[in-house]
Amino acid sequence: MTFIQLFQFILSISILVVLHELGHFIPAKYFKTRVEKFYLFFDPWFSIAKKKIGGTEYGIGWLPFGGYVKIAGMVDESMDTEQLKKPAEPWEFRSKPAWQRLIIMMGGVTVNFFLAWIIYSSLSYFKGETFHDNTKFTDGISVSDAGRKMGLQTGDKILRIDGKPAERMETSTINMLFADEVTVERNGKEVTFPINENGVADVLAENEAKLYFSHRYPTVIDSLVPTGTAKAAGILRGDKIVGINGKPIRYFDELTAQLPQYKNKNITLDILRNNVPRQIVLKADAAGKIGFSPDQKVALNEFDKSEVTKNYTVLEAIPRGLTRTVDVLTMQIKQFKIVFNTTTKGYKKVGGPIAIIKQMPTTIDWERFWSFTAMFSVWLAFLNLIPIPGLDGGHVVFTLWEMITGKPVPQKVLENAQMIGVVFLLGLMVLIFGNDILKWVTGKF
Numbered sequence: 001m002t003f004i005q006l007f008q009f010i011l012s013i014s015i016l017v018v019l020h021e022l023g024h025f026i027p028a029k030y031f032k033t034r035v036e037k038f039y040l041f042f043d044p045w046f047s048i049a050k051k052k053i054g055g056t057e058y059g060i061g062w063l064p065f066g067g068y069v070k071i072a073g074m075v076d077e078s079m080d081t082e083q084l085k086k087p088a089e090p091w092e093f094r095s096k097p098a099w100q101r102l103i104i105m106m107g108g109v110t111v112n113f114f115l116a117w118i119i120y121s122s123l124s125y126f127k128g129e130t131f132h133d134n135t136k137f138t139d140g141i142s143v144s145d146a147g148r149k150m151g152l153q154t155g156d157k158i159l160r161i162d163g164k165p166a167e168r169m170e171t172s173t174i175n176m177l178f179a180d181e182v183t184v185e186r187n188g189k190e191v192t193f194p195i196n197e198n199g200v201a202d203v204l205a206e207n208e209a210k211l212y213f214s215h216r217y218p219t220v221i222d223s224l225v226p227t228g229t230a231k232a233a234g235i236l237r238g239d240k241i242v243g244i245n246g247k248p249i250r251y252f253d254e255l256t257a258q259l260p261q262y263k264n265k266n267i268t269l270d271i272l273r274n275n276v277p278r279q280i281v282l283k284a285d286a287a288g289k290i291g292f293s294p295d296q297k298v299a300l301n302e303f304d305k306s307e308v309t310k311n312y313t314v315l316e317a318i319p320r321g322l323t324r325t326v327d328v329l330t331m332q333i334k335q336f337k338i339v340f341n342t343t344t345k346g347y348k349k350v351g352g353p354i355a356i357i358k359q360m361p362t363t364i365d366w367e368r369f370w371s372f373t374a375m376f377s378v379w380l381a382f383l384n385l386i387p388i389p390g391l392d393g394g395h396v397v398f399t400l401w402e403m404i405t406g407k408p409v410p411q412k413v414l415e416n417a418q419m420i421g422v423v424f425l426l427g428l429m430v431l432i433f434g435n436d437i438l439k440w441v442t443g444k445f
Contacts, residue, residue, distance in 0.1 A: 005360040010064060012373045014040060016112065016380055017067035023111030024069045024104055031100045034091040037070035071104070074395075075414045098403045105395045112381035113325065119374035121321025127367055128311040132169040134158045136306035137215055140185075142253040147212035150176070150199030154216075154253050156184040169306070171327075173213065177203060178334035200338060216251040217302040218242075220295040228291015233282035235292065236273065243270030252294050260288035328378045389417035 017040055028035050035056045039047070043061030050059030061067070073092025088095040093104070123129075134141075140155040148154075158166045160183040166172045176182060177200050183192040203212045219241040224231040243249050244258055245268055259267075262284040269280050284290055312320055356376075361368050384392040394417065398409045 002362050004362060004364060005357050008360045008364070008369055008372075009357045012369065012376060013064065013066075015373060016115070016377050017041070019111050019115055020108040020380060020384075021067050021069045023107035023109070024071070025107075027100075027104045027107045028069070028071055028093070031096055031104065032091060033093050033096060033100075033104065034072040035069055036072055037068070039069075040067045042066065042068070075411075075418045098399050098408075102396065102399045102403070105392050105399060108392055109381040109384050112377045112384075113329075116325045116328070116374040116377040116381075117321045119321075119370050119377070120324040121317045123367065123370060123374070124312045124320045124324070125314055125317035128309050130307060130309045131167075131171075132215075132303065132306045133308045134166055134169050134172060134306075136308070137169075139216055139250070141213045142216045142251065144212045146199050146202035148199070149202055150196050150212065151182065151193045152184070152213055153186060154257070156186050158213075159183045159185055159190065169215075174331065175334075178331065178337055197338075204338070215299075215303045215306060216253055217294070217299040218250060219252040219255050220298045221292050222295035222297075223293045225291030228289070229282045229285060230290040230292045233280050235269075235271070235280060235282075235290075238273070238295075240272040241269055242272055242277075244268070246270075252299075259284055259290065263288045325374070325378055328375055329382060332379055332382050389420060394418075 021038060021040075025035055025038055037057045037059070039059050039061050041048075041061035042063040042065060043050075043059060044063060047059045047061050050057055052058075071093045073088060073094040093101060096104075134157070137157065140157045141152070143152045143154045143156070158172055160166055161172060161175050161179045162181060163183075166175070166182075176195065179195050181192055181194050183190060185191075199212075221230070221235060221237055221239045221241070224235065224237065241249060241255055244255065245262075247258070249255050249258075249270075264284065264286055266281060266283050267290075269282065271278050271280060282290060360372070385396070387393040387397045389395075398414060398417075402408045
């Protein structure tokens, strides 16, 4: 973790928290509801700075895990119920009509959603979108063992994920983990198959979410193992392997797939050296290897051929920003499919602030910063809408219940529910932080 990573994380969270709380603050003030506190970060026992203006205390807490507005007459995470024992005053939250209270409670997540939309629209307009196009992989993809267990095969061309076109490799690698089915072109035919959860579990266990399928590239020799049979047989750096025992080979994955069948056997490799064909006879070792590494520059150059950039006009960027926001929200909802699945065991990969900070770029990259901020804004909106007492979603549920039944939820029920919610959230926070700290100490990040 570097200072720059920490700085970017705190800056992003600060922007999101302030705007989220403004989403509560502005409608509360508009409906003439007293707001007692407006805080960036939490302030148990003391605050870093504070100033009272117009009846509201504005401050910065020392615990950087969020923020809050304390609205008079509302059962919130502070569990300050002394005021609630007195008759309701006109300026209190509890005295306002249910529809006003609902707007106040929905203000935060509404701001988060629109903020993400604005950021994504701006990025699409000013920066365009650069990605690797699945359709550019003319001979399909290369698949790892975990990818094969999921149902993919080397040579597949990815067409659709859960019925939706899968254009971008970057999003396909993530979306496929949450998908029910995938459609590919295989040997000239369209094939649709369900995703095997055991394969997803292997992907998560091996931390290869971005590696279970990749592009294909030719086999050009980079480095040679000093004791390997390739070096002993005279293979040189820069040689390109184009065949094995008379069978043409175009890609590295074809060579690695065939070599294991020649363990401790002689093989004949067809190579190109300075574009001149040669044949070299050598022996594969007991593991079916010959002792070399492929040229990664060649692999990257091949990968770059699939890179495209889409640019958007203002009128195109606005709906595109909405689409990106909804796509991120959908992906986050789908994550629960693998997080709570006993087969995939995604809960083992749940990370907290330390994990998030570690994912931040180590240099200032404003495009990545705003992309992260937009994604996290959607994430905060989604989390806050979960109907758990202590979150906005819990308050919304109680308010909707009142609007439907015409009867307010008893004050004691609200207080008990809030207490249970706070205890649950604190326990969850301890679990997530404990998991983060354990990974940090054991070097598993």
